[in-house]
Amino acid sequence: MSFTYLGVFRQTQWKFFRSFVLKERSSADARMAIINAELNRIGKVSVSYRSTSVAVRTADGTVVQEPKVTEQRDAISVSAGSSLEKLLQAYIAFGGNPTDISLFLQPDSIVFTGGEDPDDDPDDDPNVIATEDHIPGTMSRYPYNGVIAEVSTPGYGAGGRNPMGLNTFSRDPYRRVGRDIDLSDASSTIVVKMDYARRWTAQAIQEKRNLMEQRILKLMDLREQLMEEKNEILVQSIGGTVSSIPDLPDPGQFHRGLHLARIVETLDSVFYVKTDGVPDLNSVNLGTGSEPTGLSMYDTLFPDDPDDDIFSTA
Numbered sequence: 291m292s293f294t295y296l297g298v299f300r301q302t303q304w305k306f307f308r309s310f311v312l313k314e315r316s317s318a319d320a321r322m323a324i325i326n327a328e329l330n331r332i333g334k335v336s337v338s339y340r341s342t343s344v345a346v347r348t349a350d351g352t353v354v355q356e357p358k359v360t361e362q363r364d365a366i367s368v369s370a371g372s373s374l375e376k377l378l379q380a381y382i383a384f385g386g387n388p389t390d391i392s393l394f395l396q397p398d399s400i401v402f403t404g405g406e407d408p409d410d411d412p413d414d415d416p417n418v419i420a421t422e423d424h425i426p427g428t429m430s431r432y433p434y435n436g437v438i439a440e441v442s443t444p445g446y447g448a449g450g451r452n453p454m455g456l457n458t459f460s461r462d463p464y465r466r467v468g469r470d471i472d473l474s475d476a477s478s479t480i481v482v483k484m485d486y487a488r489r490w491t492a493q494a495i496q497e498k499r500n501l502m503e504q505r506i507l508k509l510m511d512l513r514e515q516l517m518e519e520k521n522e523i524l525v526q527s528i529g530g531t532v533s534s535i536p537d538l539p540d541p542g543q544f545h546r547g548l549h550l551a552r553i554v555e556t557l558d559s560v561f562y563v564k565t566d567g568v569p570d571l572n573s574v575n576l577g578t579g580s581e582p583t584g585l586s587m588y589d590t591l592f593p594d595d596p597d598d599d600i601f602s603t604a
Contacts, residue, residue: 293603298590301561301574303603308554315528315550322534325520332513333372335394338365339433346426356426359433361460363389377506384498391503394510397436400428434458560584560591 293307344358366388368375378388414427430436441456456462464471488495527550530538539549546552561584562569574593575584585591594600 300592300598301585301594302598302600304557304561304591305571306603308557311550312554315532318524318528318532319534322520322524322532325516329513329516329520330369331373332509332516333369333374334513335374335378335388335510336367337363337394337432338367339431340364357429359430361393361433366394374506374509377502377509381499381502381506384502386499386502390499391506392510393433393438395432395434395436395438397432399432399436400425400430403427403429560588 293303293310295303299307339359340362341357341359343355345353346356347353368378381391382388425435428435438458441454441458456464459465525535525539526544526548529535529544529549531551539546547556558564558569559575561575562571563573563575563584564570565573576593577583577586585593
């Protein structure tokens, strides 16, 4: 059994899993080195977007002009010598347009205009109205603050239309049309013409555009996953216990109770009796009816049965 259990397991299963995850920390430094090497190999696509301004109504009713990042791109760059650079060069050579692939948004690009975290700013108002165009007190280099999502709204927009469910894209066809319609039935005569205009190049489009676009997007997705593993997953779980992540997780960003060391400490106190503050792995904390502690407090955590194999997690 590959440690598939979560909420229901016995003492031996916890002991084997505990041993595995604690020993696995010895490979964390090598794992971090591989992640950094992969990130350097993959590279990064950066896009410069054009900014404008948008009218925003403040809490006191006044209207102010706030910066807004549009979808218009002024420049696109990619890490020199990276896999993404080579793919983009090949894509362009085949007649592709890099701006057709993706907006290459980065939601972690938001910065606070006040120079400090709003949680640390006594003048910050947590009730300010945030919109898809602007979040007061912040600034982003990417449109929609780096996040494309469906609109959530408590009311109706211009013309009495509820925009809930519309995409934040300015080019959303339902936004352009101004009402909800079945796009498959719209402009059928144009659809037929476009189908015949494209049909004879279907294979070329698939080979020269779609396949290369998919490879570029897969690399960008992989980069995002590696960044999450490096900056979030590993920091949350083992930060401060390995040399490659020397500092404990910032409690303002990470839950200390979900750190591996704290989880092991918590479950050890459930399964084992402590001697001088150290869990005795040979003394199971069964608890009693008069003093319910340890395993007696949980219905789905068990001591080993006399017939169980104590050398197997199965």
